[in-house]
Amino acid sequence: MAGHGEDEEYWNDSETKTRARAFNFEEEEYGNQLCGVSMSGTARLSQQVRAEMGRHNAYQCVDSLSGSLSQVTVSGDHQTFSAPLSVLISDKALTCILDASVPYPREAKGPISLDEEVRILRRKVEDRWTPPPVNTTLTKIFLGHPYSLELYRSLELKTELLDASIKLGDGNAILAVVLFLVKTLKKSLVYKLLSTRPDAVAHYVQYLDTRMQLNELTDLLTYLGRNRDAAMKHFRVAVRSKHDAQRQLQRLRACASNHFSGPDSRDGEFVNNYIKLLEWEMAMESCDGEIAQNLVGKPVLDAVTHACRYHWGEPKGSFGSPLTLSHQQGVSDRQYRWTLLTVRAAMQAWEDIDNIFITKSWLGGKKLKAVVPMEEVVRLLHAHQAPAAVLMKYLLLIENPEKQVALVHKLQCHKVAIDLYISQRDRRALINYKANLSPQSEDYVYAENALQASTIRWKN
Structure with a gap:
């Protein structure tokens, strides 16, 4: 009896009543x-x-x-x-x-007959051991009400539950059912059920990926025949360790060995090139010191830019050579030469630029290797304040005379324009151009002297 009195005192306590309100099923609202x-x-x-x-x-x-x-x-x-x-x-x-x-059916308050009490008890027992209709349970999940899936014991009921959740289209319901299947069925049976239900697979894959359950995710994707997706998941995890380059390199090597070792794998070539790039950047950071600081983890063209700036003179085949690095990483000839042009022009190393576009032929003559449009080359050189002689050299490499004139007018390079008209022996065009120059300016005098020169054989 003492214990009974203590129980009454406990349940009459105000704090206990407050906690118990959440479980009072006779209240009109459940708080959901x-x-x-x-x-x-x-x-x-x-x-x-x-x-x-x-x-x-x-x-x-x-x-x-x-x-x-x-x-x-x-x-x-x-x-x-x-x-x-x-x-x-x-x-x-x-x-x-x-x-x-x-509203949920309420039990009548007050005295009830013996038959009614038996009926209520029988219904409670049946509800305790008989699974409710699938749609009823899914409605509770959707609305955030308390629910239980434990009564769905047979494979048939579990399959029905999964299909109904997919039909409902609620991600929380689908994931709850899938996790229940994972908990109560063999892995192979779960994978078999998921293999024909892509919507459920999508939610479960996202769940595993978010929680970094990489082994389970790999097993599932491999079973579904999505080996490439599984390999790329491992690659993404490997490259996340950017704060620790040495650890990232170790993970990448293991990833390449375990998931990209196929002889015909283009992805494997990409991963191996990425490993080589990381090794090169780490070596340059160790060798070049402060000038290579924060180079590790940068894109390929940033590494090529570094090589063009600080290792320009190294011969092809050497570790630091920009040409060797470009060939190793599959950089196109156009990308390489444009990067090289940008770096050497910024350093105003005008003599080096000839080596980018002009090569020697097998007969000993000079051959133009114009993989980059000459109009773009002239614009870049002008932007880096190249001398008039340098601009003129590459302006004349533009084959269309009209494009030459249009470009030089657009860039407002007066001396280069005058030299262009002289090279074309176009006296009338030079006279018209001189008329637009400031009288007695340096460019005006330069044009006047050209017109009066007796050594030029004008065509008009």
Whole structure:
């Protein structure tokens, strides 16, 4: 009896009552909400929807899920528009909300007959051991109500539960069911079920990826025949250790060995090149000191830029040579030469630029290797304040005379324009150009002297 009195004192305590309120199933509201609407609010929403349906015909509703939802009319002070309700919420989800507004049956209070008490007890026992309808459980998951999946013991019921969750289209419900299957079935059987249900696979893959369960994720993707996806997941994990280059390098080597070792794997070539780039950048950081600081982890063209700036004179085949690095990393000839041009022009190393575009032929003459449009070359040289002689040299490599004139006018290089007209022996064009120059300016005098020179044989 003493213990009984202590129990009464415990349950009459105010703090205990406060904690127990969450478990009082006789209260009208359970505290659960959907999108900020309580159960009673959901019921009121349902009543308003049905009332509007009958009063304004704003909805054309059907009783089954296979039907279509109608237009929702929204009115304001200044505008009225209609939109399909299905845009806002799916048929299945709306049905869950409407069904949730139906109150749970309450047991009668006060004295009841013996037969009624037996019936209630029998129903409780049956509910305890008999699984509820699948849609009822999924509705609870969708609405955030307490639920249990433990009563779905047979494979048939579990399959039905999975298919119904996919049909509902709620990610939380799908993931909850999949995790239940993983917990209660053999892995091979779970994979077999998922293999024909891509929606469930997508949610489970995202779950495993987010929680870094890499081994489980690899097993699943391999079973589904998605070996490349599994390999790329390992590669993504390996490259995340950017703060520790040595550890990242070790992970990449292991990843290449375990997942990219196929002879015909283009991805394997890419991974191996990335490893070589990381090794090169680490070596340069150790060799060049401060000038190579923060080089590790940079893209290929940044590494080529570093090599063009600080290892320009090294012969092909040496470790630091920019040409060797470019060939190793599969950099195109155009990308390499443009990067080299940009670096050497910024350093105003004009003599080195000839080696980029002009090579010796097998007869000993000079041959132009114009893998980059000469118009772009002239613009870049002008941007880096190249001397007029350098600009003129590459301007003359543009084969179209009209493009030469248009470009030199656009760049406002007066001396280069004068030299261009002299090279074309176009006296009339030079006279017209001189008329636009400031009188007695250096460029004006230069054009006047050219016109008066007797050594030039003009064509007009």
